[in-house]
Amino acid sequence: MMHTPKVYSPRSLDEAYEILSRRAMKVIAGGTDLMVLINARQLDAEEFLDIWRVDELRGIADEGDSIRIGALATYTEMIRSPLVQEFAPALVAASRTVGAIQIQNRGTLGGNIVNASPAGDSLPVLAAYDAELEIGSLRGLRLMSFNQFYTAYRRTVLESDELVVAVRVPKLKADERDFFCKVGTRRAQAISKTVMAVKAKTENEILEWIRVGVGSVAPTVVRAYKTESLLAGRAITSDLIEQARQSISLEVNPITDLRSTEHYRRRVTGNVLARFLRGIIDSDGAGT
Amino acid sequence: MKIEFQINGATRVIDSPPMRRLLDVLREDLRLTGTKEGCGEGECGACSVIINGEVINSCLVPVCQTTGAIITTVEGLAKDARLDPLQQAFLEAGGAQCGICTPGMLIAARALLDLTAQPTRDEIKEAIAGNLCRCTGYVKIIDAIERASLIRTR
Numbered sequence: 001m002m003h004t005p006k007v008y009s010p011r012s013l014d015e016a017y018e019i020l021s022r023r024a025m026k027v028i029a030g031g032t033d034l035m036v037l038i039n040a041r042q043l044d045a046e047e048f049l050d051i052w053r054v055d056e057l058r059g060i061a062d063e064g065d066s067i068r069i070g071a072l073a074t075y076t077e078m079i080r081s082p083l084v085q086e087f088a089p090a091l092v093a094a095s096r097t098v099g100a101i102q103i104q105n106r107g108t109l110g111g112n113i114v115n116a117s118p119a120g121d122s123l124p125v126l127a128a129y130d131a132e133l134e135i136g137s138l139r140g141l142r143l144m145s146f147n148q149f150y151t152a153y154r155r156t157v158l159e160s161d162e163l164v165v166a167v168r169v170p171k172l173k174a175d176e177r178d179f180f181c182k183v184g185t186r187r188a189q190a191i192s193k194t195v196m197a198v199k200a201k202t203e204n205e206i207l208e209w210i211r212v213g214v215g216s217v218a219p220t221v222v223r224a225y226k227t228e229s230l231l232a233g234r235a236i237t238s239d240l241i242e243q244a245r246q247s248i249s250l251e252v253n254p255i256t257d258l259r260s261t262e263h264y265r266r267r268v269t270g271n272v273l274a275r276f277l278r279g280i281i282d283s284d285g286a287g288t
Numbered sequence: 289m290k291i292e293f294q295i296n297g298a299t300r301v302i303d304s305p306p307m308r309r310l311l312d313v314l315r316e317d318l319r320l321t322g323t324k325e326g327c328g329e330g331e332c333g334a335c336s337v338i339i340n341g342e343v344i345n346s347c348l349v350p351v352c353q354t355t356g357a358i359i360t361t362v363e364g365l366a367k368d369a370r371l372d373p374l375q376q377a378f379l380e381a382g383g384a385q386c387g388i389c390t391p392g393m394l395i396a397a398r399a400l401l402d403l404t405a406q407p408t409r410d411e412i413k414e415a416i417a418g419n420l421c422r423c424t425g426y427v428k429i430i431d432a433i434e435r436a437s438l439i440r441t442r
Contacts, residue, residue: 007306007352035348036329038307048307052353100418103330105342188417189331
């Protein structure tokens with residue numbers, strides 16, 4: 001039997017900030033990652049801040065050019081949200097691949113971010129969408145680009161008195177397109193071997209710009225900046241698709257672990273990007 | 289920590305360490321042993337219960353997060369000594385083999401039918417994708433859920 005940890009369960013954000021400002025402690029939201037560790041005796045904390053009932057962290061709101069998703073929004077809430085469906089479809093697609101319904105009903109976007117796994121399913125979408133994080137503490141609120149949030153494997157810039165409060169996701173515009181693809185052993189419950197999200201602006205077959213977020217291929221979720229520059233402003237041809245496939249295969253930095261091998265991950269990451277690019281010429285070709 | 293919630297229609301107050309798993313409170317304190325433990329890490333769905341209308345894994349919920357919750361376990365499915373249509377259909381279609389996954393399957397299926405009265409077979413498969421049957425008797429489980437969805441409830 002483990003000792004009995006003390007749990008603080010504030011009902012307001014100010015109260016939560018106050019508790020964290022006094023002492024650093026593990027924060028628990030939906031518990032779908034932390035409880036696994038606790039059950040396996042891999043996390044033996046003496047105190048927890050349970051934010052599950054801080055209602056200010058809930059809700060999905062229209063903010064004009066972006067949507068604001070509260071840190072406690074669950075995957076199910078995002079899947080069902082008309083706003084997310086219309087303006088961040090890749091986030092709906094990603095949410096549908098998280099665990100199974102039991103996990104989607106309980107796991108939260110904020111939890112996925114702060115848990116900082118390189119395999120977090122929503123994270124490549126936030127990278128490709130260039131989302132912004134609202135980070136709060138007793139000291140105030142700061143905004144930061146999601147793409148600057150991770151510093152190393154499971155490390156973030158979050159200070160011990162801070163909480164991720166919400167995520168601002170720029171809306172997908174009519175002339176932009178997005179894409180999400182997770183490669184795993186099976187559709188439900190599998191952790192990805194590679195997982196990619198893309199946001200791009202295209203005009204006919206010209207890629208004005210592209211942002212590619214990839215998970216499970218590096219110590220953190222990453223953007224494929226080199227491959228993005230290779231593609232920006234170019235007309236998509238079979239030759240360019242081959243170059244992009246090569247480029248991203250070399251750009252990512254995967255390891256071999258029990259889910260997959262380095263070789264497979266490089267190869268399939270290239271194939272997934274090629275699939276997205278191929279889709280652009282196929283759909284435009286069919287339409288004209 | 290004292291926690292009050294509603295379980296299978298009755299209000300209960302329990303006294304438990306806050307980070308204890310809802311699963312353990314159900315099985316040990318409330319003697320509701322229909323809810324099973326399989327993996328203890330959210331993979332198998334044997335511990336599924338419905339909280340506020342949504343199916344979750346009770347092995348991943350610390351009991352402190354259930355204050356005021358409305359919880360349904362497999363014991364709450366039959367009403368007035370009448371089986372839930374799902375339970376009846378599982379019996380008729382042979383939807384149970386060893387039985388370990390059955391309570392979780394019933395609960396996941398109940399949550400589905402409460403939202404979608406007449407699901408497609410694909411929707412049924414998706415709804416139980418987080419519930420593993422170690423006997424691999426999925427076809428009859430899916431048949432049973434489909435059969436239950438066709439039974440007209442008053």
